[in-house]
Amino acid sequence: MTKIQQGFLWGASSAPLQVEGNDVSSDWWAREENIQGMVPSGDAVDSYHRYPEDMHLLAEAGLNAYRFGIEWARIEPRRGQVSRAQLAHYRRMIDTARGLGLEPVVTLHHFTSPQWFAGQGGWLADDAVDHFERYVRAVIPMLEGVEWVVTINEPNMMTMMIEMARSAESGELPEWQSPTVEGAVQPLLPIPDPEVGRRFVEAHHAVRDLIREATGAKVGWTVANQALTARPGNEAKLREIRYALEDLYLEAAVGDDFIGVQAYSSQEVDENGLVPHAPHPDNTLVGTAYRPDALGMAVRHTWEVTGGVPILITENGIATGDDNRRIAYTSAALDGLFASMADGVDVRGYLHWTALDNYEWGHWEPTFGLIGVDRETFERTPKPSLAWLGEIARRDGLPA
Numbered sequence: 001m002t003k004i005q006q007g008f009l010w011g012a013s014s015a016p017l018q019v020e021g022n023d024v025s026s027d028w029w030a031r032e033e034n035i036q037g038m039v040p041s042g043d044a045v046d047s048y049h050r051y052p053e054d055m056h057l058l059a060e061a062g063l064n065a066y067r068f069g070i071e072w073a074r075i076e077p078r079r080g081q082v083s084r085a086q087l088a089h090y091r092r093m094i095d096t097a098r099g100l101g102l103e104p105v106v107t108l109h110h111f112t113s114p115q116w117f118a119g120q121g122g123w124l125a126d127d128a129v130d131h132f133e134r135y136v137r138a139v140i141p142m143l144e145g146v147e148w149v150v151t152i153n154e155p156n157m158m159t160m161m162i163e164m165a166r167s168a169e170s171g172e173l174p175e176w177q178s179p180t181v182e183g184a185v186q187p188l189l190p191i192p193d194p195e196v197g198r199r200f201v202e203a204h205h206a207v208r209d210l211i212r213e214a215t216g217a218k219v220g221w222t223v224a225n226q227a228l229t230a231r232p233g234n235e236a237k238l239r240e241i242r243y244a245l246e247d248l249y250l251e252a253a254v255g256d257d258f259i260g261v262q263a264y265s266s267q268e269v270d271e272n273g274l275v276p277h278a279p280h281p282d283n284t285l286v287g288t289a290y291r292p293d294a295l296g297m298a299v300r301h302t303w304e305v306t307g308g309v310p311i312l313i314t315e316n317g318i319a320t321g322d323d324n325r326r327i328a329y330t331s332a333a334l335d336g337l338f339a340s341m342a343d344g345v346d347v348r349g350y351l352h353w354t355a356l357d358n359y360e361w362g363h364w365e366p367t368f369g370l371i372g373v374d375r376e377t378f379e380r381t382p383k384p385s386l387a388w389l390g391e392i393a394r395r396d397g398l399p400a
């Protein structure tokens with residue numbers, strides 16, 4: 001039986017644009033207005049106003065942590081203009097979580113940026129890291145007492161999104177393709193440029209020690225872990241692909257206090273690169289294979305590449321409308337996680353993706369949440385999976 005260390009985090013995660021609503025100063029909001037075919041986020045699920053209810057439901061179920069993000073576009077809607085009101089809003093979120101017994105895991109950048117930042121070249125601009133550092137310095141005083149800080153969510157996915165935009169501009173891809181919901185072209189995208197990835201590494205390293213020294217928090221970033229495998233004879237291609245998609249970012253976590261592992265499915269690599277997920281009745285609502293074993297695979301690979309950086313599972317879940325399937329998937333994923341821990345991997349917590357059924361980057365149909373949301377009334381309905389995960393948390397992972 002795996003022994004769960006004291007202070008293990010059991011919780012759920014969210015992202016600002018996906019739950020808050022009306023993020024009108026963000027680059028994603030501008031995309032929604034300007035790109036044909038994109039489904040808008042609109043009010044999302046109004047967590048900007050309803051976060052106390054969301055947190056209460058998580059705490060009431062028995063969870064002890066909530067990962068949420070701070071939206072840069074709200075903090076700095078215009079270059080150099082910092083909103084004190086928005087800083088106070090996110091501080092209230094931190095205090096509310098703490099008051100309910102939830103450890104706040106705070107993400108400083110989750111895919112979206114201010115429109116002015118994107119208009120000046122975004123992450124590829126020469127002064128991009130300086131802008132990000134200025135934003136982080138503005139946020140640091142508000143993070144007092146926060147013990148877990150994520151600098152950047154899935155920089156490898158953001159590098160992929162930049163590659164997608166470049167391919168759209170050249171006409172190689174359609175103007176719009178969701179970064180998370182698979183379309184016909186997504187599995188065949190060209191591998192992102194590692195030089196772009198190194199810009200994110202630079203940004204992460206630029207703020208890591210600033211945050212640590214000012215707050216005493218544990219600081220890391222999260223990586224979209226692919227749990228890639230090679231078809232026979234393609235091991236060299238696997239190493240090439242995995243470095244550009246994942247290992248570059250895992251290696252950059254050496255020296256961090258933790259690394260966020262985010263795993264959902266597995267994918268094969270052949271001589272041409274990533275192999276598209278074959279159509280199958282068991283595939284998830286985002287088009288990926290049903291692979292709960294991906295979490296254990298990702299944890300072991302991350303532990304090996306980072307040389308033993310402590311791991312926090314910051315996202316793991318399944319897009320499905322069948323909550324019994326969600327429970328089955330998560331149970332199997334936890335089995336793989338516990339097995340890795342029994343083998344000596346230092347895992348500090350498990351945060352399920354996601355707390356709420358939310359806006360899935362251009363779509364509403366894929367549902368990942370432990371809590372259902374009526375998008376007309378915003379009424380929250382906890383699913384059986386929330387109570388199930390809460391009971392696991394109460395028992396520290398032990399069976400009843």
